[in-house]
Structure formats: structure tokens, C-alpha cells
Amino acid sequence: MTSHELLEPKLNRARAIALVLGGIALALCAAGAMANPTQFYRSYLFGYLYWISVALGCLAIVMLHHLVGGGWGFVIRRLLESGSRTILLLAILFVPLILGMSRLYSWTQPHVHAEESSFAKVYLNPTFFLARVAIYFGVWLLLSFFLNKWSAQQDRTGDPAMLRKMGALSGPGILIYALTVTFAAVDWVLSLEPHWFSTIYGLLFIIIQALAAMSFVVVVVMLLSDTVQLYHSPGQLNDLGSLLFTLVMLWAYMSFAQYLIIWSGNLQEEIPWYAKRTAGGWAYLAVTLMVFHFAVPFTLLLLRSVKRRVKVLAAVASLLLVMSVADLYWLVVPAFGQSGPRPHWMDITAIAGIGGLWIAAFLSQLKRQPLLPLHDPRFEGVLANAE
Amino acid sequence: MSQQKKIYGVMAEFEEAGELLVAAHKAREAGFTRLDAYSPLPIEGLSEAVGFESTRLPLIVLIGGIVGAIGGFALQYYIHVIEYPQNIGGRPFNSWPSFVPITFETTVLCAALAAVLGMLALNGLPSPYHPVFNAPRFKLASRHRFFLCIKARDPKFDLEETKEFLLGLEPHEVCEIED
Known part of the structure; x- marks a missing residue:
């Protein structure tokens, strides 16, 4: 691949920039952690949740594609696989959250449990929490390890048995993914406010992850398009746009369903969650999300002319990337009792620092393989149709 | 002749x-x-080779959807606020969040009907005779x-x-x- 050689210096430069900026941002965070540890852990949790969403979303979409196929998946499979190989880095980056557990989660304090049910006492305690963290990362690492191993083997040997293996793992894998993400979302985010609960929360996080990953890879496809064009027909790009459209609708569906149920139930223990998130400045952020996380991308992605142009589609995806960050901010930060969306400087350095490291790891993984799957009979069929 | x-x-x-x-x-x-x-x-x-250009069907579907959305919401507003207002758990009569699912359904219904009927009309169907x-x-x-x-x-x-x-x-x- 000659374009691969052209790409190499470009990727190396991007990786160096990401590493330097990420390093500086994390150094600033470390300095901030000395002065204000509580704020540091809060900002770090927010930043961390965003990047693990992108990585896990990549894993989920890879499995989805192994199950349902389709020409769109081959365009982005290498990007998704590279994203899924960063889970080990994210497991290491989880360490600060363990250190800050007692400052983040009120249930770590023994006196909070006095009036709680016995189940909450058993479930929400530091030992069991850490055991679950180990299980989540164990499962995610295993899934991504085998899917990547077999995919690489498929590339080398063209052995169709690998395709069957990946499909066979993806079926149960996607179920296990959904369960672990549900529990992780409850543990890491929902338990910030242990008196509130929502049964749709796990699904909401699955959609947030898929949307974060999908908009990320669409932007990467556009950035690469100057050097290598990953798609072979506007139809494949159209499919990526349609998937973004579906995810935007699902996001709105999940978010609104949760609101509608709580609004209809009108129960004292459920309402405070929304009351907090619509008080003061948070209401403006909520309206911004409705408009720019749903209405605007929804309208734009209806148009074929948007979905078939890589630059325009990537512009919509960038908007969704920014809005995913804003959405997480709206979900997570009000739990800390902040009265409005005023990002602390560490909110920005934490997400930038983790992001810098993550993007550098992603690019290192991306360089290790050709950018399109080789020897995949299904993909060869897609190519033949495109010509 | x-x-x-x-x-x-x-x-x-x-x-x-x-x-x-x-x-x-x-x-x-x-x-x-x-x-x-x-x-x-x-x-x-x-279709490109025979010089087929885009049709007005998307516009018809959009109009169908907008009519469905406004109609569905207006129907519920009329029932719950004007014609038969009921106090349900102290909520306002115009309790719009609970109107959204029906509004969504009527939007999809009208857009789909507009798509089918619009397609038939633009194609000149049904057509009992064609040369x-x-x-x-x-x-x-x-x-x-x-x-x-x-x-x-x-x-x-x-x-x-x-x-x-x-x-x-x-x-x-x-x-x-x-x-």
C-alpha cells in the first residue's frame, strides 16, 4: 500500500502532538490535584467517562458489524478495532478513580448507609465495587483481545473459519457488553446520587457510547480522506450517515423515555434528579442538548446531500462529538451539587489530557495494520459491487 | 392524420x-x-443513465410529517385543554411531555401515508392501460x-x-x- 507510506509521517506527527498536549494537560491536572483533590477527581471522572465511551462504543460497533455485516462496516472496521485495543490503557487510567473513590461516592462513607436498604449496603461498598471494576475490564479486554486476534489472523491467512469465530463470539459478546456497561454506568455514574435510579440508564449509556464512537470514526475517515479514501462509493458514506441518524434518534428516544416516565410517575425520590438538571443555568444546557444533540443533526442527517459528502458529514459528526461531551457533562456534573454549567479549568484539562493519551494510543494501534480488512470474502463482494 | x-x-x-x-x-x-x-x-x-432526476416525493413526505405532528398535538391539546379538561394528579392541562408519543406516532403515520400516496400520484398510478x-x-x-x-x-x-x-x-x- 503506497498510501500507507504516505500516511505514516502524518500519523506520527498527529501522535506526537496528541502526546505532548495530553502530557501538558495531565501535568496541569496533577498540579490541580495537589491544590483541590475533590475537584480533580470530579473532573477526571467526567473526562474519563467520555473517552471510555468512545473505546467501548468502538468495541460494540465491531461486534454489531460481525453480526449483521454490511459494506459500511469494512470502511471503519480498522478504526473501530484500533479504538477497541485502547481498553488496556483505559484500565490503567482508571487508577486515579480508585484513589479518589472516597471523595467521589458518598456511599463509601459508612454513616450514609444508616437508613439504606440492606441490598444497597451489600452492593455499594468499596470491596465489591473494585471487584466489579476488575470483572468489567476483564470482560472487555477478553472480547477485544479475541476479536482483534482473529481479525489479524483473517488478514494474514484469509481463513474463513476466523469469520465464523468472530461472529460466534459477537453474539454473546454484545449481550455481555450490554450487561457490563449497564452495571458500570450504575456503579460509576448513577451511584453518585445513590437515592435515584432509572432502569433505562444502562441503555442510555450504550447509545451514548455508540454515538461517541461513530461520530469519532466519521471524523477520522474525513481526516484520512486527503491521503487514503476508505470508502469506495458515496453509498457507504450514506450508510455511516444513516447509522449516525439512527443513533441520534435512539439517544433522543432513551433520554426522553426516561424523562417521560419520571414525569408521569411524579415521585418524590425521582424528581430531584431532573429538578437539579433544569435549575438555573442547567436548563440552558438541557435546551442546547435538545436542539444541537437532536433537532439540528436530525434535520441535517435526513438529507442525502449531507450524508454523501465526507466533509459535510464529518461536520455533523463533529457537532455530535461536542454534544456528546456536553451531554455527559449534563448527566454527571450536576450530581456534585454545582449550581450551573460553569466548567472548572480542570474539567477541560482532564478531558484533554486523557484524550491526548487516548488518541496517541489509538494512532499507534491504527498504524499496525492496513487500513482496510484484507481477504474478507464479504468485503470483496462489496468491492465488486462498487466497481 | x-x-x-x-x-x-x-x-x-x-x-x-x-x-x-x-x-x-x-x-x-x-x-x-x-x-x-x-x-x-x-x-x-x-436511473442516472436515463436522466432521472430527484422527485418532489421527499417534500411531500416532509409536508405529511409536519401535518401529522401539528395535527396529533392539536388533537390532544383540544381534548385535554379545551373540550374535556381533567385534573390528573395536579398536572397542568397542557401536559406536553405525555403528548409527545402520540404526536410522534401521528407524524410517522402521516409521513408514511404521504409517501405511499405521493409515490402513486407522482407515478400516475393506478394506471389500467400503458402503451x-x-x-x-x-x-x-x-x-x-x-x-x-x-x-x-x-x-x-x-x-x-x-x-x-x-x-x-x-x-x-x-x-x-x-x-
Whole structure:
């Protein structure tokens, strides 16, 4: 691949920039952690949740594609696989959250449990929490390890048995993914406010992850398009746009369903969650999300002319990337009792620092393989149709 | 009336999808604008080749959707606020969050109906008579043959010349179609 050689210096430069900026941002965070540890852990949790969403979303979409196929998946499979190989880095980056557990989660304090049910006492305690963290990362690492191993083997040997293996793992894998993400979302985010609960929360996080990953890879496809064009027909790009459209609708569906149920139930223990998130400045952020996380991308992605142009589609995806960050901010930060969306400087350095490291790891993984799957009979069929 | 029978167009029959695609491109290059192609299976690029441009159907569907959204919401507003207001758990009469699911459903319903009815209307369906079926072998268009028709409405149309032109594309057969 000659374009691969052209790409190499470009990727190396991007990786160096990401590493330097990420390093500086994390150094600033470390300095901030000395002065204000509580704020540091809060900002770090927010930043961390965003990047693990992108990585896990990549894993989920890879499995989805192994199950349902389709020409769109081959365009982005290498990007998704590279994203899924960063889970080990994210497991290491989880360490600060363990250190800050007692400052983040009120249930770590023994006196909070006095009036709680016995189940909450058993479930929400530091030992069991850490055991679950180990299980989540164990499962995610295993899934991504085998899917990547077999995919690489498929590339080398063209052995169709690998395709069957990946499909066979993806079926149960996607179920296990959904369960672990549900529990992780409850543990890491929902338990910030242990008196509130929502049964749709796990699904909401699955959609947030898929949307974060999908908009990320669409932007990467556009950035690469100057050097290598990953798609072979506007139809494949159209499919990526349609998937973004579906995810935007699902996001709105999940978010609104949760609101509608709580609004209809009108129960004292459920309402405070929304009351907090619509008080003061948070209401403006909520309206911004409705408009720019749903209405605007929804309208734009209806148009074929948007979905078939890589630059325009990537512009919509960038908007969704920014809005995913804003959405997480709206979900997570009000739990800390902040009265409005005023990002602390560490909110920005934490997400930038983790992001810098993550993007550098992603690019290192991306360089290790050709950018399109080789020897995949299904993909060869897609190519033949495109010509 | 100089002609005894009125002609709808000239039809060429091809054996391969690729031949039809090439023929359609050549006909467009030769300056024909009123042509249509018939195939038993979808062929990538054929609609562009016969000069098909976008229709007004998306606009019709959009209007259907907007009418459905406004209509669905207005119906619920009328019932719950104007005609039969009820105090349900102390909520305001105009409790819009609970109106959203129905509004969504009526939006989809009206947009889908607009799509189906709009498609039929734009295609001029139902149409009990269409001249292309006068072509003797045309029923093969739903089996394994590919047809290209240049219509008499085409400004460049001349019965003999057009026939000559189509024969030049080496089809299986060329025939005239009565209107």
C-alpha cells in the first residue's frame, strides 16, 4: 500500500502532538490535584467517562458489524478495532478513580448507609465495587483481545473459519457488553446520587457510547480522506450517515423515555434528579442538548446531500462529538451539587489530557495494520459491487 | 392524420444488464431526453443513465410529517385543554411531555401515508392501460430481458431514424409501440 507510506509521517506527527498536549494537560491536572483533590477527581471522572465511551462504543460497533455485516462496516472496521485495543490503557487510567473513590461516592462513607436498604449496603461498598471494576475490564479486554486476534489472523491467512469465530463470539459478546456497561454506568455514574435510579440508564449509556464512537470514526475517515479514501462509493458514506441518524434518534428516544416516565410517575425520590438538571443555568444546557444533540443533526442527517459528502458529514459528526461531551457533562456534573454549567479549568484539562493519551494510543494501534480488512470474502463482494 | 396509427415510442430489447446501461448512456449522448428503461432487477446507475432526476416525493413526505405532528398535538391539546379538561394528579392541562408519543406516532403515520400516496400520484398510478405493454415481448421485462424505450414525445424523435439508432446499439430486437 503506497498510501500507507504516505500516511505514516502524518500519523506520527498527529501522535506526537496528541502526546505532548495530553502530557501538558495531565501535568496541569496533577498540579490541580495537589491544590483541590475533590475537584480533580470530579473532573477526571467526567473526562474519563467520555473517552471510555468512545473505546467501548468502538468495541460494540465491531461486534454489531460481525453480526449483521454490511459494506459500511469494512470502511471503519480498522478504526473501530484500533479504538477497541485502547481498553488496556483505559484500565490503567482508571487508577486515579480508585484513589479518589472516597471523595467521589458518598456511599463509601459508612454513616450514609444508616437508613439504606440492606441490598444497597451489600452492593455499594468499596470491596465489591473494585471487584466489579476488575470483572468489567476483564470482560472487555477478553472480547477485544479475541476479536482483534482473529481479525489479524483473517488478514494474514484469509481463513474463513476466523469469520465464523468472530461472529460466534459477537453474539454473546454484545449481550455481555450490554450487561457490563449497564452495571458500570450504575456503579460509576448513577451511584453518585445513590437515592435515584432509572432502569433505562444502562441503555442510555450504550447509545451514548455508540454515538461517541461513530461520530469519532466519521471524523477520522474525513481526516484520512486527503491521503487514503476508505470508502469506495458515496453509498457507504450514506450508510455511516444513516447509522449516525439512527443513533441520534435512539439517544433522543432513551433520554426522553426516561424523562417521560419520571414525569408521569411524579415521585418524590425521582424528581430531584431532573429538578437539579433544569435549575438555573442547567436548563440552558438541557435546551442546547435538545436542539444541537437532536433537532439540528436530525434535520441535517435526513438529507442525502449531507450524508454523501465526507466533509459535510464529518461536520455533523463533529457537532455530535461536542454534544456528546456536553451531554455527559449534563448527566454527571450536576450530581456534585454545582449550581450551573460553569466548567472548572480542570474539567477541560482532564478531558484533554486523557484524550491526548487516548488518541496517541489509538494512532499507534491504527498504524499496525492496513487500513482496510484484507481477504474478507464479504468485503470483496462489496468491492465488486462498487466497481 | 398523416399516420394511421399513433406511435408511443420505439423499444429495444437487450439480453444483459450491462448492455442496457451502455445503450442508455449512448442514447443520452445522442441527445435523446425522453427515454425509459425496464429491468427485472435494480441496476446501479441506471436511473442516472436515463436522466432521472430527484422527485418532489421527499417534500411531500416532509409536508405529511409536519401535518401529522401539528395535527396529533392539536388533537390532544383540544381534548385535554379545551373540550374535556381533567385534573390528573395536579398536572397542568397542557401536559406536553405525555403528548409527545402520540404526536410522534401521528407524524410517522402521516409521513408514511404521504409517501405511499405521493409515490402513486407522482407515478400516475393506478394506471389500467400503458402503451409499453403493446410491445409483444415486454412481459419478459419482469423475467430476464432488459428494455430501453425512446418515446415519441422526445423532440429528437423520428420513427425511422430512432429505429436505426437503436438497431445500431445491437439489441436483441427493436419494435415500434402503438399508443
